[in-house]
Amino acid sequence: MRLLAGTTGPGSADRPDAVTVDGRTLSSEALLGAALAVAADVHGAATVAVDATPSLETVVAVVGGLLAGAAVVPVPSDAGPAERSHILDDSGASVVLDTVDVTRRSSISLPTPAPESPALIMYTSGTTGAPKGVVHTHASLEAGVDAVADAWDWTPDDRLVHGLPLFHVHGLVLGVLGALRAGSPLVHTRKPQPERYAAAGGTLYFGVPTVWSRICAQPAAARALSRARLLVSGSAALPVPVFERLRALTGHTPVERYGMTETLITISSRFDGARFPGDVGVPVRGVETRVEASDGDIGELWVRGPMLLRRYVHQPADLVDGWFRTGDIARKTPDGRHRIVGRASTDLIKSGGYRIGAGEVEDALLAHPAVREAAVIGTPHADLGEAVTAYVVVSPGAALGADDLVDFVARQLSVHKRPRVVHLVEALPRNAMGKVQKKRLGGPML
The missing domain is CATH 3.30.300.30 (ANL, C-terminal domain)
Incomplete structure (x- = not known):
């Protein structure tokens, strides 16, 4: 399928180290064969849930569900009984992939899913009520990861390293599907521990502010990342002192970016652009932004682009002429850079x-x-x-x-x-x- 073309598509080179999770590795050929075995099992199911643990099994299950044309629902590994029950019932998942044998292989031939068919149903944090299922299509996911790859000059020559959960946009959409789309090897460290990041030998690293703060607390681990190309921080604002400390220890000015479950990544610093503390950059390819300020120069951020959600599970997306109200408060500079001040609420x-x-x-x-x-x-x-x-x-x-x-x-x-x-x-x-x-x-x- 097109979303996974970099690693599993026709003509893609077989990489012996396509995906490594906690020291266990699958080549791109083995990943495709194992995922097709899963796809053969679930083909015909409209919605498939995956117990999203930090494991090779999760990667194979997600890829298999996508190849089968199902909408994949990653269930957080730390979900309590009530949250898990809500996600499974609300999504209507008819299959739950909680055990996957990554040694199985298949060469079944399956049709390519239509661009606007559902691909992922990801649940929001539920801070204002029960979590809502956000429906992304193959087209929205492709637009999202391609725009990020353009902003970060992400190529098959990169080696991505991260230890983030595989049920969020950051860890799953960018951290797994982005690597497969780009055709770059992925090393998932299972836990985002400084010593594991330091030993992984990546060119591209993903982390949340807590990860970068802990890495800065171990200077030897931080200095080991000096050989990388880009250090990316997201999911929350990177504190200015951590930004400065990371730059001093690694020699790299970190890239910050902005996104939501509903929008994927819409704003980011670029690999070839200026980066400033507290600044999440400029709109990625295909995205428009505006700040609705009632007074002063800060206000609610609105975004529009091809990577936005298509709908929620049980209701349409609340879009106004294609614009999504993020609920985040931002400041936009005359040259188009953005700073996220926080949530409106x-x-x-x-x-x-x-x-x-x-x-x-x-x-x-x-x-x-x-x-x-x-x-x-x-x-x-x-x-x-x-x-x-x-x-x-x-x-x-x-x-x-x-x-x-x-x-x-x-x-x-x-x-x-x-x-x-x-x-x-x-x-x-x-x-x-x-x-x-x-x-x-x-x-x-x-």
Whole structure:
């Protein structure tokens, strides 16, 4: 099929190391044969669920489902019983691939799925209700991975390394299907541990901010990545201190990019373009963006492009003339670069008549050498409407109080942006991709 043409398509060269997961390797010929064996088993099923563990079995199962023309539903490996039941029932999956034998082979011939036939059903995080199934077609996935390959100059000569979950856009769509489409070997380290990244010998590395922070904490591992070509960070904003530390240790200015389950990657720094801390770059090929600002220069980001979702499982996509409202607050510079300020629901704080981006205050807090993590939200305030409220993790043993941090931010930013309240906490609540779950701030902390 076209989506996998780089590795499994006609005329593609057989790579002895097409996919490696946790030290286990399949050649491109073996991957195709194993995936066709799965495809033969499930051919005719409209929707196939895959228990998405970090394994060769998951890669073979996903590829097999796609070759069979089914809509593949990756079920998070950490899903609890209620979430798993919802995903299986909501998607209507008639087959669940929870055990796959990667040693089986088949040479069955199957028709190529139509471009607009469903390919992946990926479930959102469900922060505002039950997770919704996002339907991507073969055409939307192809447009998405091709636009990223163009932005990053991703070729068969690359060797991709990552250890991200195989049930999100970052780890699965980019990290598996992107590599297969580009024809570049994939090394999945099972866990995104610094020493595993350092030993993998890649040219292209994917990580979330937590991964890059941990790598920077092990300078020897970070320096081993100096031989790479690109270091890509996504799924959450990369703190400025981590950006700078990573650049100092590896000699590489990291690439940041922006996307959602519904949109895939729509904005990214380019391999041949300027990169700045906190800047996610410019629209990728085929994408248009606009910022709907009611006042000032920040507002809700809207995107339009061929990689957007086609629909949800039980409802149409909420598109306006092809535009998708992301719910994220952004600033767009005159030359087309973007900075994501945060979510409209949690990261745009309206305090005393000012509109304050939580990300700007978080960056200011993280500039303090004793601050390890920071998250900022708006909390109800009788006079101001909302008060800038910070949750901060400081280094063990640091003699640092809340008032010290308030003063530190006030020296960097406008005084009205300083936190009114600072909570010193042991940890921030995060999901599997390392994103801070701000909806949980103010409740029981981890």
